[in-house]
Amino acid sequence: MRRNVDLTRELPLNQLLLGDCVQMMRMLPPASVHCIFADPPYNLQLQGQLRRPDESVVDGVDEDWDRFTDFAEYDRFTHAWLTECRRVLRKDGTLWVIGSYHNIFRIGAALQDLGFWMLNDIIWRKSNPMPNFRGRRFTNAHETLIWAARGRDSRYRFNYQAMKTSNDDLQMRSDWFLPICNGPERLRNQHGLKLHPTQKPEAMLHRILLSSTAPEDVVLDPFSGTGTTAVVAKRLNRHFIGIERHPAYVEAAWARLAQTKALDNDAMAITPSRRETPRIAFGSLVENGALAAGTVLYDKQRRVSVIVGSDGSVSAGDLRGSIHKVGAELQNAPSCNGWTFWHFERDGLLVPIDVLRKS
Amino acid sequence: MRRNVDLTRELPLNQLLLGDCVQMMRMLPPASVHCIFADPPYNLQLQGQLRRPDESVVDGVDEDWDRFTDFAEYDRFTHAWLTECRRVLRKDGTLWVIGSYHNIFRIGAALQDLGFWMLNDIIWRKSNPMPNFRGRRFTNAHETLIWAARGRDSRYRFNYQAMKTSNDDLQMRSDWFLPICNGPERLRNQHGLKLHPTQKPEAMLHRILLSSTAPEDVVLDPFSGTGTTAVVAKRLNRHFIGIERHPAYVEAAWARLAQTKALDNDAMAITPSRRETPRIAFGSLVENGALAAGTVLYDKQRRVSVIVGSDGSVSAGDLRGSIHKVGAELQNAPSCNGWTFWHFERDGLLVPIDVLRKS
DNA sequence: TTGTGTGCTGAATCATCCC
């Protein structure tokens, strides 16, 4: 699979190129690739060490490739690689970039400044994100993808029907619920430590390539890492070009590719979408007015009662907490299902609050 | 409720100001508001006709330079109002902005450039978004909120416990699933047409204000529209200041406010954070006999134990100090919350000493 | 073999009070 080619004349199809992505892309011919997926450094700017409540240390991203002195330097870097991306992208090609709130706004603005035409921003909702250990923010439970065409007039590819079919015949939305990369898919060294700090799930690349490329298309990944894009491209019969600066990652990616088989035509099946069971929190009933703050709730026998607070807490005297917690305390029970325990009054009758979830 | 005040001296509490938000904010005293919610114009680039923030029409958007001038125009406008926001925001205040992929990346970058410190980006996942009629993109089913502190060192407010309680005792995540504003909540004129094109759901403002403000705080909305922020602020006993350029919207907002009642204390109350509850020193438990000197305390697994001293210290061999210090030393940890680490025996069971604070 | 309990970990801008 590894060949020597004159990059400026011939596209290095199904190759992983070792080197800096801006320099390598400069060697590629213009308007030559159909799709680009980019997972650039996020510029996380982590301060110190973060510990879990049990004092264990969080193994955060602390790589030299993620250190930038300031926003200006990060912006220069962003402009440089996006400019090359736009040059090598075909007129009707599209670009995907993933990021978090640390960098995605700068990347989005740069994309617009360079003339890319934004098609969607896509939210990757994580099934099991890292919690917020200090209770100082909302749990950062998503990352953002931007999907953009090379320009406003691009006649880009979007496999609408494939996306709809894979989503139980409903239009695929801009919010994607996918697990993080874990389990056997996550590459680890002989000590069981993760090989790459930010390996992306193959399911995400699967959906991306299926939605916006055709078989035999050329997919470029300028920050190839351990080769997730290449692996999924190979499996889906797309050509890939990966660029990565770190030899160890390139080696790992080649090993992964060696174990990857291209699907035959019949097997180009679509990953079944995971059905999401909508979970309604009690607080949202108060937020949306289904149950007003100040309402009195009773147990079935009207032996105890509580008042609903504006945050979806309930209180009885000094006692305050969730419907479950307060229900348990008042019964001196270890636990309690507040949804069935608590009732509100309607037309003189007690109705379990559970019915409000179902309407 | 409508009064004439000298804005430069006195905050126009619970007022809706008619006028341009940059000009009006310039008249407000610096460092005076606790929280800002902003729903600025989205700079939608539809049907070829492009409007500047001041509603004037931009001609010809086919040329590259036009696109650039347009973004530049939007950026100038963004910088102008965000600069005033930062000036009137208290040192420890926070700002919320909502937008879509058309404008949110430019706003996010501007926030960072102006020195705001990003705390979260929040995804509003819509329950019933507008489908994509042409089948050329993913259904745009979300909008993005940015939550930012005035600066990196801000000691901002986040009502963590209230958010957790309202989310059935799980940390509130960065993805919020809320219905769009519809039904009786949606303001309509006598012809049944919606009064405002982008009226936001009250549930969203409810969660925002509950998470990041306290009763009596001052909430500013520079693009007040039909007054959703003001209405929810009034209901939750926060002070509001709304600014809006269109007299018809201001009129509608006053009408809404007239029908809005403030919640009473019980209904408005939220689950207090541990940080805000009065602290009880461990020594006082020994003083008042809740825990006798000489009692043996254990960790959860009974791996280590200490004896309570008469001064509220604990000791294990030569080691003596506070419950926190000794707990940390025995675990070789940098720190330890002794309240949850140490347990005493009751009816053969280990109970965290923390429960003694609550009774 | 199957169920249960324990332990580990993930792109993280993760504290506050008091002197």
Place this chain on the structure above:
DNA sequence: TGGGATGATTCAGCACACA
């Protein structure tokens, strides 16, 4: 305002051990 003391804080999924 700087340093030391205090004390607040986690969810889901997977691996593995053990019954």
